[in-house]
Amino acid sequence: MRIFSKTILLTAAVLFVCAFCFAQKKPSEIDQLRSKDDVRNFLTKRISHRWKKKYIWTDISDADSTKLLKELFYKLDLNNDGRNDLLVNGNYLFAVIDLGHNKYEVHNIDYSDWTDRKYTLIKIENRTSPLLLILADQTWDNQSRNNTIFRDTIGLTADMGFIEYNPNPLTVDIKQINLRTTMCFGTCPVFELTINDDQAVMYNAIQFNKVSGMFYSKLSADKLKKISSLINYINKPSLKDHYAVEWTDDQSVILDIKFKNGQVKHITDYGEIGTLGLRKLYALIFNLRNELNWKKNETN
Numbered sequence: 001m002r003i004f005s006k007t008i009l010l011t012a013a014v015l016f017v018c019a020f021c022f023a024q025k026k027p028s029e030i031d032q033l034r035s036k037d038d039v040r041n042f043l044t045k046r047i048s049h050r051w052k053k054k055y056i057w058t059d060i061s062d063a064d065s066t067k068l069l070k071e072l073f074y075k076l077d078l079n080n081d082g083r084n085d086l087l088v089n090g091n092y093l094f095a096v097i098d099l100g101h102n103k104y105e106v107h108n109i110d111y112s113d114w115t116d117r118k119y120t121l122i123k124i125e126n127r128t129s130p131l132l133l134i135l136a137d138q139t140w141d142n143q144s145r146n147n148t149i150f151r152d153t154i155g156l157t158a159d160m161g162f163i164e165y166n167p168n169p170l171t172v173d174i175k176q177i178n179l180r181t182t183m184c185f186g187t188c189p190v191f192e193l194t195i196n197d198d199q200a201v202m203y204n205a206i207q208f209n210k211v212s213g214m215f216y217s218k219l220s221a222d223k224l225k226k227i228s229s230l231i232n233y234i235n236k237p238s239l240k241d242h243y244a245v246e247w248t249d250d251q252s253v254i255l256d257i258k259f260k261n262g263q264v265k266h267i268t269d270y271g272e273i274g275t276l277g278l279r280k281l282y283a284l285i286f287n288l289r290n291e292l293n294w295k296k297n298e299t300n
Helices: 002-024 036-046 221-234 276-291
Strands: 073-076 085-089 093-100 103-108 119-125 132-141 146-157 161-164 174-181 190-196 200-207 213-218 242-244 252-259 264-270
Touching: 036 085, 085 119, 093 119, 161 221, 161 276, 174 221, 174 276, 190 276, 200 276, 221 276, 252 276, 264 276
Parallel strands: 242 264
Antiparallel strands: 073 085, 085 093, 093 103, 119 132, 132 146, 146 161, 174 190, 174 252, 190 200, 200 213, 252 264
16 A cells, blocks of 8 residues: 555645646747747847837748848857847847847847947857857958948847957056047037046036036946956957947047056047947946936036
């Protein structure tokens, strides 16, 4: 009788484990995508984002010979969490990350949805962790007055999104970060923001900001570490001193980074067209204007 009871309990346990494993292996919505229409319907249903309303595959056929990688979408694990994500390789290159429980996160890889600067997917390197994307990028060189095509490798990081892959980031202490912006034909925010290594931050809100005047605050140690780590990660030999779009009346971002070893990195970016890493850095610093508890500097 005891042997029979143990057999029943063991059988029940095995069935429970099998049922659990079966439930875990149930295909996700992304796993079940099979066609362009499936992807379009999925984006319309699940993604609250401007990409779903764009002409993702206008004038692109399944056998378009102009694309280096002809597949219009890929299902693959981009962030190494065991779930397949969606990489859309149409008129725009972007990724949808499956966070589980019907929650998704969109990452734009192209510069924007209206400029001519768009990346071409050359290769997917899936033998590495994180998985890497090899891209081609055609940009306008103001000095040579020609289009320049270069290749780069990007990967999805936990806290920086898609960014140029750097297997050997710097580990240099930063003394000061200064970012300032210029006017544009419109209401671009004009300001100057300086971050010191003692976490002190100075903010000169010049025009088209929520406030106006000189302010000061203090950055958390974690936030300063995040910004410093990003700078060390993106500061590769391929990082240029000058970037520029080919149109007029846009805003410039001027970035000066002083390192404690005496080195200085100066970047002028007209139109904010620089690398993915630079755009992440700009966003982090821009956002400080609304994130920090600013105090008015009454002496100015």
